Amino acid sequence: MPEQKVVDTDYLLLExxxxxxxxxxxxxxxxxxxxxxVDMAIAYPITPQSEVMHLVGDLWAQGYLKDYYRAxxxxxxFSAIAGAARGGARVFTATSGPGLLRGLEAIVSWPxxxxxxxxxxxxxxxxxxxxxxxxxxxISYLLNCGAVVLHAENQQDVFDFTLAAFAIAEMVDVYxxxxxxxxxxxxTHAKGYVDLPPEDMKLPDKNPYKSPVPPTDCEIPPARIxxxxxxxxxxxxxxxxxxxxxxxxxxSNARAMKYIYKYLKGxxxxxxxxxxxxxxxxxxxxxxAREAVRYSQLEGLNVGLVKVKSIRPFPEKxxxxxxxxxxxxxxxxxxxxxxxxxxxxSVIPNNDRVVNGPRVYGGMTLPTExxxxxxxxxxxxxxxxKVLV
Amino acid sequence: xxxxxxxxxxxxxxxxxxDYVDLVKYGQFGKEYDIQELGTFKELLExxxxxxxxxxxxxxxxxxxxxPNPEDTIVIGTAGCARLALSQAAVPFIxxxxxxxxxxxxxxxxxxxxxxxxxxxxxxxxxxxxGLMDIGFGMTMHSWFRRENFTTIMxxxxxxxxxxxxxxxxxxxxxxxxxxxxxxxFDKINVVELAxxxxxxxxxxxxxxxxxxxxxxxxxxxxxxxHFGPTFIHAYxxxxxxxxxxxxxxxxxxxxxEKEDFAFYEYMTDEVKEYFEQIENKGKQQPSExxx
Numbered sequence: 018m019p020e021q022k023v024v025d026t027d028y029l030l031l032e033x034x035x036x037x038x039x040x041x042x043x044x045x046x047x048x049x050x051x052x053x054x055v056d057m058a059i060a061y062p063i064t065p066q067s068e069v070m071h072l073v074g075d076l077w078a079q080g081y082l083k084d085y086y087r088a089x090x091x092x093x094x095f096s097a098i099a100g101a102a103r104g105g106a107r108v109f110t111a112t113s114g115p116g117l118l119r120g121l122e123a124i125v126s127w128p129x130x131x132x133x134x135x136x137x138x139x140x141x142x143x144x145x146x147x148x149x150x151x152x153x154x155x156i157s158y159l160l161n162c163g164a165v166v167l168h169a170e171n172q173q174d175v176f177d178f179t180l181a182a183f184a185i186a187e188m189v190d191v192y193x194x195x196x197x198x199x200x201x202x203x204x205t206h207a208k209g210y211v212d213l214p215p216e217d218m219k220l221p222d223k224n225p226y227k228s229p230v231p232p233t234d235c236e237i238p239p240a241r242i243x244x245x246x247x248x249x250x251x252x253x254x255x256x257x258x259x260x261x262x263x264x265x266x267x268x269s270n271a272r273a274m275k276y277i278y279k280y281l282k283g284x285x286x287x288x289x290x291x292x293x294x295x296x297x298x299x300x301x302x303x304x305x306a307r308e309a310v311r312y313s314q315l316e317g318l319n320v321g322l323v324k325v326k327s328i329r330p331f332p333e334k335x336x337x338x339x340x341x342x343x344x345x346x347x348x349x350x351x352x353x354x355x356x357x358x359x360x361x362x363s364v365i366p367n368n369d370r371v372v373n374g375p376r377v378y379g380g381m382t383l384p385t386e387x388x389x390x391x392x393x394x395x396x397x398x399x400x401x402x403k404v405l406v
Numbered sequence: 407x408x409x410x411x412x413x414x415x416x417x418x419x420x421x422x423x424x425d426y427v428d429l430v431k432y433g434q435f436g437k438e439y440d441i442q443e444l445g446t447f448k449e450l451l452e453x454x455x456x457x458x459x460x461x462x463x464x465x466x467x468x469x470x471x472x473x474p475n476p477e478d479t480i481v482i483g484t485a486g487c488a489r490l491a492l493s494q495a496a497v498p499f500i501x502x503x504x505x506x507x508x509x510x511x512x513x514x515x516x517x518x519x520x521x522x523x524x525x526x527x528x529x530x531x532x533x534x535x536x537g538l539m540d541i542g543f544g545m546t547m548h549s550w551f552r553r554e555n556f557t558t559i560m561x562x563x564x565x566x567x568x569x570x571x572x573x574x575x576x577x578x579x580x581x582x583x584x585x586x587x588x589x590x591x592f593d594k595i596n597v598v599e600l601a602x603x604x605x606x607x608x609x610x611x612x613x614x615x616x617x618x619x620x621x622x623x624x625x626x627x628x629x630x631x632x633h634f635g636p637t638f639i640h641a642y643x644x645x646x647x648x649x650x651x652x653x654x655x656x657x658x659x660x661x662x663x664e665k666e667d668f669a670f671y672e673y674m675t676d677e678v679k680e681y682f683e684q685i686e687n688k689g690k691q692q693p694s695e696x697x698x
Contacts, residue, residue, distance in 0.1 A: 056520055059513065083520045088509070089548035096506035096545070097513035100482075103500060104517025122503050130502075225521075233498045234518060235478045235527060236411060 018079040019217040023054070026184050026220055030177075030280050035212035042204035045172040045211050046111065046137050046197070047072035049179035050081075053135075054219040056106035057084040061094040063116040067139040067205035070111050091120030099123060102132040105225030105232035107183065111137030113201055117155050118143055128163030128193040128266045131230040133186035135179065136164070138198035139205045140300075140351075142380055150380015151201040153300055154352035156328065159196055160360075163266040165273045166329040167281070168299040169199040172209035174326070181280035183220060190272045192229050200301035200351060202380070274330045284327035285335050289314070292321025294395050295340055296347045297361055299325040302383055306349055309388035320392055325357065333364040345395030346371045349388050353378040409436045409477050429496050434470075435477045441621035444471055454491035459653030461660060462561050462643035465614045466491045469532065469559065472621035473497070474628055479528040480518075482511045484537035487567045487645075492532055505542030507531040508549035508558060515556045528628050529556040535576035536566050539595055543575075550604035553635040557627045560597065560638070563645035571648035583648065598671060601638040607678050608637040611671040613664035615657065623672070629685070630678045642668045 024033065029052065040048070046069045050058070058077065060070035077085035084106075088094035094110055101108045112120065117138060127134060142148040143155050159166050165185060169175045175197065182195035199205065225232040277284050288310055298306035303324040313320035323339055325332065340346055340361075348358040348371060355373050362368040372395065375387035393400055412435045414422055429435065432448040439447050450470035456463040466488055473479050479497055483489040485504040493499045502510045511529050518527040531538075538546045538560045546558065565583060566572040573586035576597070580589045601609045608630040610623045620641075627637040642663050644651055651659050664670070674682070 057513070057516060084516050086552065089544050092506065093509040093512075093545045093548060096502060096509035099502060099506075100500070100510035100513030100515075101517040102513070103510075104514040105521050106513075106517035108513075108517075123506060126503055233480055233500055233514070234521065235480065235498060 021219040033214035043067040045176040095120035095123035107223040114141030125162035157356035165195040170303040284332035286324040289321035293319040297323040347391040451495040472624040486534040509545040561643040567645040607634040609673040613642040613668035
C-alpha cells in the first residue's frame with residue numbers, strides 16, 4: 018500500500034484532485050473505506066450481497082485497517098461494531114437484505130448508544146419467496162431507528178456518500194450511525210465511472226474524545242457510578258429518560274442536514290425546477306427517472322426530476338418547496354410498499370398529486386417506459402407508444 | 407490513564423459526592439485488598455436493587471472486590487438479574503442487547519488493544535445462563551473460537567429469574583418451571599467441557615461458598631485472559647425466589663450443590679499453569695505488572 022498522509026477532511030472530500038476510474042459500486046465503497054482511515058471492520062457474508070467486505074478484508078491485509086475479522090453471524094458482527102465503537106475505534110461494516118434484518122436489533126440500538134458507525138447496505142430481497150436480487154424494501158426497516166440513511170444512485174454516489182458518511186457520523190453534534198444504501202447488483206456489481214481522490218491520502222484519525230458520549234475506555238473521569246441507572250427507577254423516570262434520549266437522537270439526525278449540504282451538495286438534486294410534472298426517486302430508481310425525464314424533455318414535455326439523496330434526515334422543506342406547483346408527481350420505486358411515496362406524501366399538501374409508482378420488486382428492473390406512461394397520464398396524453406422519442 | 411481518572415481535581419474535594427470521595431480515599435483503586443478484608447474498605451459495589459438473600463448479588467459483590475485492576479476494567483452484561491447490580495458499581499459497565507455480551511466484548515477489547523497497545527485494559531463479561539448459553543450461545547462460543555482476550559463469567563441461577571422464572575438450557579432435567587410445565591426435558595448443558603473444547607485457556611466451576619477461592623479464581627481468569635486467550639468461570643448463583651430457597655438457607659443450598667454437582671473444578675493450559683507458578687510464587691498474588 019502507498020504511504021498515506023493525513024489530510025484535512027474538507028480537503029479530501031471537496032478539494033483534492035480526482036482521477037477517473039471505471040469500477041463497480043462495491044469497489045467504489047471499498048475505495049471510500051481505503052481513504053477513511055478506518056480502525057476496524059467486522060464482516061459477515063451474505064450471498065450474493067456484494068464483494069464490499071471481501072475488498073475491505075484485502076485492505077486490512079494490505080495495512081489500510083488495523084483490525085478485521087469474519088464474525089459468527091450478523092447479530093454478532095453488528096454487536097461487535099457497537100463494542101468497538103464504544104472502545105473508541107472508527108468502524109465499518111456492510112450487509113444486505115436478510116443479513117440486515119438478522120442484525121437489525123443491534124443496528125437499531127446504535128443511535129441510542131451513540132455509535133458513529135458507517136454501514137453499507139447493498140440491498141437485496143427480504144420477503145419470501147427467496148430471491149437474491151436487489152429490492153430496496155429493506156431500507157424502510159432502517160428509517161425509524163434514528164440513523165442517517167443515504168441512498169446512492171450510482172458508483173460515484175456510493176464513493177462520495179460513503180466517504181462523507183465517516184465525516185458526518187463523527188461530527189460532535191451528530192454522532193450517530195450513517196447507513197449508505199444502494200441497489201445490489203445494479204450498482205454493486207456493475208461498473209461506472211468514479212472520480213476518486215488520491216489513494217495516498219486519508220481522513221484524520223478518529224478522536225474519540227471529541228464526542229457527546231465519551232468512549233468506555235477508563236480514561237475519562239469520573240468513574241461511573243450508575244446509582245441512577247434509568248431502567249431501575251420507576252417506570253415514570255424510565256420512560257421519561259428514554260423519551261428525552263430519543264428526542265436527542267432525532268435532533269442529532271436533523272443536525273446532520275447541514276453536513277449533507279456541505280459534503281453532498283444538499284439532500285436533493287433537482288432538474289428543471291419549473292416543471293409541471295416531477296419524477297421523485299432515490300437510489301437506482303433515480304437513474305431510470307433521470308432517463309424518463311430526459312426522454313420527456315426530448316418530446317417537449319415540461320417534466321423535472323427530484324433525486325432524493327438523504328432519506329434520513331428527510332428533506333421535508335426542500336421537497337415541499339420544489340413540488341409546490343407540481344401538477345403531478347410520479348414516484349418510481351424498487352419495492353412493493355412504496356416507502357418513498359409515503360415519505361413524500363407525508364410532507365406535501367394536496368398529496369393526491371402523488372402517483373404511487375411504478376413499482377417493481379423481487380429485484381426486477383424498472384423500465385423507463387413505465388415512468389413515462391405515468392407522466393403521459395398526468396398530462397392527459399393518449400399515446401400508444403411503442404418506440405421512444 | 408488508570409488511576410488518573412479517579413483523582414479529584416484540586417479544589418473540588420468539598421463538592422464531590424461523598425460516595426466518590428470515599429472511593430478515592432478508601433476504595434480499591436490502586437490498592438490491593440485481600441478479600442478477607444471485605445467490609446473494611448470502600449467497595450466498588452455497595453448498594454443494589456436485587457432480591458434480599460440473592461446469592462448472585464453476593465457473588466457480584468465479591469467479583470468486584472476481586473478485580474486485579476479495577477481502574478482499567480470494563481464490565482459487560484446483558485439483560486438479567488446480574489445486570490441490576492453490575493450497572494451500579496463504580497466500574498464502567500456496558501449493557502447491550504440481550505445475549506450479545508461476547509460479541510460486544512470482542513469489538514471493545516480489540517478497539518482498546520488498537521488504542522492502548524502498551525496497556526492492560528481488562529474486559530470482563532458477567533452474564534447469566536440465558537444470555538450466554540441460550541440466546542447468546544453462538545456469540546459466546548465464537549468469541550472463544552476466535553481466542554478473544556477477555557474473561558466470561560456465567561452467573562448460573564438455572565432459570566430466567568429476571569423474566570419471571572422460565573426454564574433455561576442450564577436448568578436441571580426434570581425441574582418444573584414456567585415454560586416447562588411438564589418438567590425440563592433435557593440435561594443441563596455441560597458448559598465447562600464446552601469451554602475447554604472451544605479453546606478457553608482457563609476454565610473454572612465454582613459454587614461460591616468460599617470468598618477466598620472466588621477471588622483467586624477471578625484474578626486468575628482475568629490475568630490469563632490478558633496473555634493467553636479466552637477464560638471462563640461457571641458460577642452457581644442460586645435464585646432464591648424462583649427455586650423457593652429461604653434466605654437463611656441460601657448458603658446451605660450452595661454447599662449442598664457443591665457436593666452434588668458443583669464441586670470446585672479448575673482447568674488451565676500448561677502455559678497458563680506455568681505463568682501462575684511464576685507470578686504467584688513471588689510471594690504476592692499480584693505481580694507488579696498488574697498495576698503497570
